[in-house]
Amino acid sequence: MATITLKRNKNSSAAKIATHHDRPFTSPMASAIVTVIAVLWTIPTFGLVVTSFRSKEDIVSNGWWSSFTHLNYTLENFRAVLFQGSSTLGNQGMIPFAINSLAITIPAVVLSVGFGLLAAYALAWVPFRFSDQVFYGLFALQGVPLQLSLLPLLTFFSSGVQIAGHTVIPPLHIVGTFAAVWFPHVMFGLPLVVYLIHNFVSSLPRDLIEAARVDGANHFEIFRRVVFPLSIPAVASIAIFQFLWIWNDLLVALVFAGGTDDVAPLTLHLANLGGSLGSAWENVAPAALFSIIIPLIVFFSLQKYFVRGLLSGSVK
């Protein structure tokens, strides 16, 4: 009898501590609030998705939530977005702009992460006199808003460098080409990329690097055989970060793509479409959905790495 009571007491107090420990807010309440917020956060995007599948007549006559009572959806809008084009979208549809986005994003990501990894290795493992100063200098450049360099960089691309009437660097003639968008992305991205990768590369065990050095490896071999293979997960997560950043950019494209449709990425084209109030939603909604589909796929399939990349910079 006594033992049973004791046991029960013990159980209940253990249970009490456990509940307390796991849930300072009672768990059902926390779950309910989070669920409500998650739903609220999703509704706007969901509205866009639903609108994309509605006919023009339906879209102008009532709200997307009304479509649930008399289901009437169509794929027609996507035909315009992908193939036919329209007076709003232009006669090419959105696919060429998606190709432009890829042509901007892929090289810019590879170059920024590639140069970033190399620089991070040098700052972490190649001893030289001003190593610290260079590190802090690069870090400080993160604090330069890209707004500050738009105009001078554009001028540099279009007219080169003149000192006292002499041409020191001739005009590069790249404005309106992909190169004019790659370079700014790489330049603006590098300080953060170097910093994030440096966080990882410098935390590799010193013994590992020393062991390779004792075996006669020089920096090129250490980088290729030891550091690069070990850095792949960290580099991948930062590459995803850069991918989303560059894919989603508007300002750099607006300034450097030279206003031609041959180079304009999806974001730029979309910003032009959506700019007029009272837009043609049967075109704009599916076009917007189309533009966010690739980053969403990247995000949902690689979320773990993305979060890791995000954390590498801010949580110690």
Added chain:
Amino acid sequence: MITWSSLFDTSWPKIAQILIVLALFFGFYGIAFAAGARVRGKAQNKLALVLFLGPAIVLALTGLGIPAIQTFIESFKNADSSQWIGFANYTHAIKDPDTRLAFVNTMLWIVITPVIATSIGLALATMLNKMKREALAKSLIFMPMAISFVGGSLIWNLMYQYQEPNRPQTGLIGQIFMWLHLTPQHVLLWSPWNNFFLMAVYIWGTTGFGMVILSAAIKNIPKEIEEAAQLDGASGFRLFRTITVPMVKTTIIVVLTTAMVGTLKLFDVIHTMTGGNFKTDVLSNRMFDEIFVYLNNGRGSALAVLIFLGVLPITYYNIRSIRAERNH
């Protein structure tokens, strides 16, 4: 109408450019590494520095360092940079009503959005920690991070669509006004409240960032500390205030300052949703318009410098904290 053959014709040069850049990059470093592996002694240090660190430094200096100085100089010159005009661009920035409005709005943005986004993020992170199946909710709230602000602006344009009160509403916000027996408003034209409706877009887009980072920090709090506080009788909000917040204070500051810098540079939302009209202009958009619409380099540069000065204290603070950490 686009045909496959025309799509192919316009696309292959673009894809070729991607491949050429990749081939040049990997080709160059392939050769460099093959050659570098043969170099011994002191020379290899120098060669490694030039090939590894050189490009990053050159790119960062041409892209950020030197242009920043040039913009600083430009800000003391007139519209076409032909004459020195002293501080005129700066006094103009203070006196001109439109620019002053952009200032006031930017201030409003900096004070309001980071605080709200971080607070919601912190509340979510705390509650997620008490949830069993958090993954889905977390992904959904985090999702806008993957969506461009242009896409987000369009998503919210749809929410904010305006119709006369006697017509069926097509925007959800208008419908909510109707449900609450209020008169629907054209919220993007409804000054000064339109600023808050624009902020909602930004908060929607950035809350997930704070949530994820703070959530990781909260999970790092040693369980013993929370347990001890609980044995002392702290629970619920008190536990949150006395244990959670102090333990993740540094992370809160990181999230808050990151959000502040982001807000200061805010451009996409304003450019896409209102173009800075209807009294919603902010510094970054104003600066873009000065340079690329009104073609006034001097005024635009002065605004860019002011944005930089706003970011400066935060940069300084960050450098100081990383320095302390590195020396630690």
